[in-house]
Amino acid sequence: MKYRVFVSLKPTVLDPQGQTICRALNGMGHHWIADVRQGKYFDISLAEGVTREQAERDIEQIAQDVLANPVIEEYRVELLEQ
Amino acid sequence: MKFGVVVFPGSNCDHDAWWAVTHNLGHEAEFLWHDDESLGNADAVILPGGFSYGDYLRCGAIAKFSRIMRAVERFAREGGLVLGICNGFQILVECGLLPGALIRNRGLKFICRQVELRVETTQSPFSSEFRKGQIVRIPIAHGEGCYVADPRTLEELEAEDRVVFRYVDNPNGSLNDIAGILNAGRNVLGMMPHPERASDPLMGSTDGLLVFRSMAAALSLAR
Numbered sequence: 001m002k003y004r005v006f007v008s009l010k011p012t013v014l015d016p017q018g019q020t021i022c023r024a025l026n027g028m029g030h031h032w033i034a035d036v037r038q039g040k041y042f043d044i045s046l047a048e049g050v051t052r053e054q055a056e057r058d059i060e061q062i063a064q065d066v067l068a069n070p071v072i073e074e075y076r077v078e079l080l081e082q
Numbered sequence: 083m084k085f086g087v088v089v090f091p092g093s094n095c096d097h098d099a100w101w102a103v104t105h106n107l108g109h110e111a112e113f114l115w116h117d118d119e120s121l122g123n124a125d126a127v128i129l130p131g132g133f134s135y136g137d138y139l140r141c142g143a144i145a146k147f148s149r150i151m152r153a154v155e156r157f158a159r160e161g162g163l164v165l166g167i168c169n170g171f172q173i174l175v176e177c178g179l180l181p182g183a184l185i186r187n188r189g190l191k192f193i194c195r196q197v198e199l200r201v202e203t204t205q206s207p208f209s210s211e212f213r214k215g216q217i218v219r220i221p222i223a224h225g226e227g228c229y230v231a232d233p234r235t236l237e238e239l240e241a242e243d244r245v246v247f248r249y250v251d252n253p254n255g256s257l258n259d260i261a262g263i264l265n266a267g268r269n270v271l272g273m274m275p276h277p278e279r280a281s282d283p284l285m286g287s288t289d290g291l292l293v294f295r296s297m298a299a300a301l302s303l304a305r
Contacts, residue, residue: 009185013230014255016190066147069140069176072183072230 001046002081003059007068008039042067043080083301085111085294086124088154088170090145095131095167095278102281103128107294116148125301126163127154129170131223131276141184141226142172151177163207163297164270168224171262171272180265180272181239182231188255192225196287198250199261199275203243206264207300208271211292217250218289220275222261227274229256229263239263247273 009015015037022036044062046055059077068075085103089096096113103111114121116134121127135144145151151173158164158179166174174180187193196219201212212218231239236258239245247262254274262273277290 013185014188014228016186016188016255020190066143067139069143069183071175071181072185 001050001052001055001079003044003046003055004078004080005042005044005059005063005067006039006076006078007041007063007073008037008075009072010074011037013072083109083125083298084123085109085126085128085297086114086121087111087128087130088114088116088150089130090116090132090134090148092134092136093130093132093169095169095276098276098278099128099130099167102278102291102294106281106288106291107298109294109298114150116145116150118150119153121150121153121157126165126297127157129154129164129166129173130278131168131170134169134173137169137226140176142169142174142176145169145173146177155179158265158267158270161267161269163300165208165293165297166270166272167276167278168222168227168274171274172226174270174272179270180263181235182229182263184226184274185228185230186226187224187228187253192223193227193253194221194223195253196221197253197261197275199247200250202245202248205243206246206268206271206296208264208293208296209246210299211296218247218280218292219287220277220280220290222253222275223279224254224274227254227256229258229260229274231257242266244268246271247275 018036018038025033063075201216244264248259252259277293280287280290
């Protein structure tokens with residue numbers, strides 16, 4: 001089983017990197033780009049034998065406690081491979 | 083008086099902090115390894131600047147899970163004095179001993195220069211030796227020093243007189259120009275500027291030494 005966890009800044013938190021990328025894109029002539037938000041993702045592969053229920057509980061916990069800082073970031077978990 | 087200076091893999095201001103305490107302040111200091119379980123007989127703890135665990139994941143995010151931090155958290159909750167400088171401040175917000183977060187500087191650049199700070203309160207064991215409103219010169223050196231918190235937290239910090247240092251000319255976009263804050267118990271201070279780099283006369287300013295002097299004064303009162 002394989003999961004992907006996306007982490008990005010909350011919409012209310014300033015993202016100066018995203019803003020800089022947006023300005024660069026505008027400067028290249030892509031005038032229709034209105035906003036860019038930068039984030040990151042983690043691909044997590046699980047060992048054989050774990051149930052989906054157990055895996056999802058663990059991944060959720062890991063995303064909350066480690067991968068994202070809930071003060072400034074939000075996350076989304078996606079199943080990549082069964 | 084004995085100060086414990088925590089050393090994480092990637093800390094790089096640990097020796098500066100040790101020097102400030104031993105040579106400039108004239109007290110004892112000892113290094114505490116990140117994998118240690120105990121703070122020994124330290125009377126106060128310093129989390130120094132640097133790049134703990136390479137700043138991987140987020141600044142301070144991995145350090146929060148190190149063994150020594152369990153002891154530091156216990157020490158802080160029991161009222162022990164904890165000073166987090168720069169990366170140390172980032173670790174303190176990551177582990178929840180201080181509210182808010184530190185994100186990438188508004189201008190994206192790593193900024194390393196002397197800045198002016200205004201001392202906003204002397205009602206703390208870290209700032210009693212300053213004068214309220216005093217302007218001090220202490221250097222910053224960070225890429226992720228923009229302090230953010232939700233409006234309610236900011237209101238609380240201001241109402242409870244927990245902002246100790248404010249930038250005179252905000253270099254990084256920090257909300258309310260915040261450079262250093264206290265926890266509710268006023269025994270934990272996190273600050274982005276480096277007082278240990280402004281403690282020796284050779285360094286051009288000794289304003290930072292007053293932070294350590296304040297701590298020593300508070301500790302001797304407590305004895």
